[in-house]
Amino acid sequence: MAIKRLFIANRGEIALRIVRAAQTLDIETVVAVSDADRDSAAARQADRAVVLGPAQAAKSYLDPRLVVHAAKASGCDGLHPGYGFLSERAILPTLCAANGIAFVGPEPDVIDGLGDKIQARAMARAAGVPLVPGCDEVKTAADARREGDRIGYPVLLKAAAGGGGRGMVIANNGDEAEAGFHRASAEAVAAFGDGTLFMERFVPEARHVEVQLMGDGKGGVVHFGERDCSVQRRYQKLIEEAPCAAMPDHLRQQLHQSACALAASVNYRNAGTCEFLFDVKRQEFYFIEVNARIQVEHPVSEMIAGFDLVQEQLRIAGGAGLSVTQDQVKLSGHAIECRINAEDTARDFMPSPGRITRWSPPAGEGIRLDSHMSEGAMIPPYYDSMIGKLIVHAETREAAIDRLDAALADFTVEGIATTIGLHREIINHADFRANRIHTRWLEQVLLAERKGAAA
């Protein structure tokens, strides 16, 4: 049954995005807010806002019982979790099901299975998705050399028993693998009482590539192309593009097929993303994980596909099948998204909450802004610092970069510090223009150059 009244269990730009998608489909909206978000853009745009609890997320947005109670008490028959917060907690769809509310996302057991690293790898292996070549049990130095030779250098050796950086060694050849084994194994014995190591191929310059999927829950899956999210700082994405221009077509097809096969094998329902590490030198990709929700960077896929993923989410959760076949998904042009954060890049990306005294965003052909901000809006200090996403679309990557640069130059925000200036530096850097970047490029190259210039 199509959803009639939707509960939005999130905040910020995505809450507003979901409210608007629902309104386009003539679905009534109730948005959950904390005490700090009573006057949010989503709250004003929705038919109704209900105050869950105090500003602390643990007592408002992160309490699944409170959220589902509010959804039921406000007469909602559907619930969209957005991203972050409770979006990948199986208890949310479980509670929704027990209360007759359609959850906009996968089944709880699928969320749990994909959320567990070991289970997810097993599912990927079973579906024929490539994993990083490795070996779970390296017991002697001779083992280390043999496995290293087989996997291909450089390799990463780490304690099988523990996480973190302890007992972790990178080896570039057989001799280093043997020497590394002795060192890492001794550290592992000292730390965990077990010297067994785990080895996998180390990719020094990898790109982060991911496939946007939509499943009907019965094995039907379509993809909306891939995204390249290699501009990262501390594993946080800053810029995302679609498509991944660095990937050749034959590999791209294999990537899409792998992602669809995995999603189909678990009867994946609703929107999801299959993430891969792309080894550009070797021209191979390896499975990382599946994110069982809509992602922050979904707009770049929407721009190249001309397709509204959030509306499709709501239709599928309401019981409809996929509204497009794979053949009907036409991808064109190039899209880039910048995450605009309220952060001071000169002060180690310190969050910069406060009141926006001036907000003058760019507009024009091929420019999209997903934001909940406006002049006079307050950025509370309790949540993440993203204040919007600027997305551009153009015929080619080069044209998209030019358009983005002009749009960023035209974007005036006062009252708080933002990452707008940094984004211009990134996209105008020779490495970015030439597409020679990888997941550690921002930190190792651009931010290092910045520090050098400041010193």
Place this chain on the structure above:
Amino acid sequence: MTHKPPVDPSVDHVRVLIEEFTRSGIATLHLRAGSFELLLSNDPAAPTLAGAPAAPAPVAVPVPVAAAAVAPAPVAAPAASPAPAAVSSSVPDGAVVITAPNLGTFYRAPKPGAAAYVEIGGKVGPDDEICLIEVMKLFTAVKAGQAGTIVAVLAEDGAMVEAGQPLFALVAD
């Protein structure tokens, strides 16, 4: 404590001020007159007055308007319509409003059919439980917070209440 409920100006004065403030669209109003101090703000993150009680403790009538700015509107009603002041007109002079600490179902009695924890006119002590807020079968008792007399019940038994919604009015001893 400068934020104490004022003896003079009267609660009526404050109510008029709040109404005028809400209508005016002014972001923040900070008023000080002798020992009386009042801060009205539409900004939930506005600094509170020094020593002001932190929510969800019972708050005195001259609370920042932010703490009650958006009252629940029925679904499909225009959300932008000016919200009625949460400090209802049925709050008698000099009373303190006890609000819900979180969203949930408001119950006046410990179990169905039982007598209410407290009736209008009832005397309560600070640790006396005066109602339950239920979230998914988890019942949390709300305490009076201070000694006094309950002078109004501001929410309907069995209805959903939101965080910060007024539940009772109490005149302190």
